[in-house]
Amino acid sequence: MLFNDIKSLSHNELREFLSGNGHKPYRADQIRVWIFKQMMQSYEGLNVPAELCELLESKFRLKSLSEETKMESSDGTIKWLYKTSDGMPVETVMIPTETRASVCVSTQSGCAMGCAFCRTGRMGLNRSLEAGEILEQIINVHKYFLREAQDRTVTNVIFMGMGEPLANLDAVHRACVCLHDQKAFSMGKGRLTISTSGFAPKIAELLERSTPCQLAVSLVAADNETRESLMPINKTWNLSELLKAVDNYLELSGEWVTFEYILIKNKTCTPAAAKNLIRIVKPRRCKINAIVLNGNENSELEAPSEQEVDEFLRIVRAENVQINIRNPRGRDILAACGQLASTSSNKVAI
Ligand code: SF4
Known part of the structure; x- marks a missing residue:
């Protein structure tokens, strides 16, 4: 070992x-x-x-991460920056609501996927994390709640921080099994979500391994040309290959899949994009979580106006497609989706 x-x-x-x-x-x-x-x-x-x-x-080490910084957003979201024992940056975000405390964990230090809207993607990949390093991020949040005497516990874990979880599937699987284990964290499978940027061949492996988790797919855009311009992974596995893997997962698991969609001005938030999205999601057992782009200083991508978002939602909902707009959390500390990049600065990027 x-x-x-x-x-x-x-x-x-x-x-x-x-x-x-x-x-x-x-x-x-x-x-x-x-x-x-x-x-x-x-x-x-x-x-x-x-x-x-x-x-x-x-x-064996029993503690692998040391805390570098902790930043608290005005909306209660907290972001921690850790260093691994070999000096690699890792970020963890805790997102509280009235009834939940979701922890968004990193599965790699940095990321090789290079998505255009993501700060982590620009860092490149340092290395994949061990299962123990992933689990320690959750233990640290539990310990934070205890230390602060907060009457809270971690209710949900989302594998959506730094890194592509399915590029580190063995460690992610181990972490999920431990989180689900009644003698460890005892978390129901519905509380564990793995989010992939579209690592199509590994989706089936989640079922082969019986990984206790829900699947989310960062669709981001609903046509190949736009998706490829935003997510280089689409050049390796395009939308039809990705959707084939999703359909196989839906058929064999009997579960639902969540599609993450990012609303970007003149790209994914147009009437034509809404129709492409409808074509993909309508025949599938899925829900859509949409988020308005979290801008960052190195990107030319822009957030759409409120009217453009409303028009997009009107078109999608007219087809009875379920779409939720998620409120971005922790923007002021760069803790929102696509903003993790081992920064200790609290400069607002948008
Ligand atoms: S969005 Fe996810 S997969 Fe894409 S570069 Fe960022 S961390 Fe990697």
Whole structure:
């Protein structure tokens, strides 16, 4: 096993590691309670034989991320910037509502996908994260709520921070299994959402692995030419390949899929774009989450006017297509969709 962080190991792998090193496998339960229920971030005080504690300490980290900055938006959204033990930036965003606290986690440091509307895309990819580094982002939010005596808990996890989750599927799968595990985070599958930019061949793998999650697809645009200009991944897997993978997922899973759509002036927020979107979503079991573009300083893309958005929604809704407009959260701290780029500046980009 090549993991540096003990949280990356599955329950069975930890049992095998223990028995392979002459220790009782049942200790795995005790160690996992320490990590995932008590959320301890050091082995000190773990009630196991001293030589086992030393072995764990010598083989696996229990804490992989160190906090660099924490920024709070006027709407209550909080963004943390962490550094991994090898100095890679990772951002986590917590989005509170009255009844929920959703955590948007990063699955990679940076991203190789290069989407035109996204600050992370301009960073390039540093490296993929281990499952333990993904899980630690959620543990840190739990610990923040405890520390601040806030009567809250993490209700939803969205794999939509830095990185393309399906380009790091093994770690993302491990994280989902642990989040769903009753002996760890005990979160229902409906509370875990993996959002892909369109990594079509890996969508089927979610079903093959029985990854406990919901699927969201960043459609962003509904015709190949526009999508390709915004998302280079469309050159590798175009809309018809992506939709074939989505249809296969819908048929085999019996679930719904969420399409994320970004409203961009003169590109995706026009009457013609609305008709293209209707053609894609009407025959499918899906819902659309639309968001008005979060502008950033290096992009020429513009947000549409309110009238353009209203007209777009009118056309789509006239066809009885369900479309929700999500309010952007954390814009003032660059925590909204497409704005994560390891900045500690709170300069507003739009
Ligand atoms: S939108 Fe997602 S997939 Fe595209 S560059 Fe940004 S982080 Fe990567």
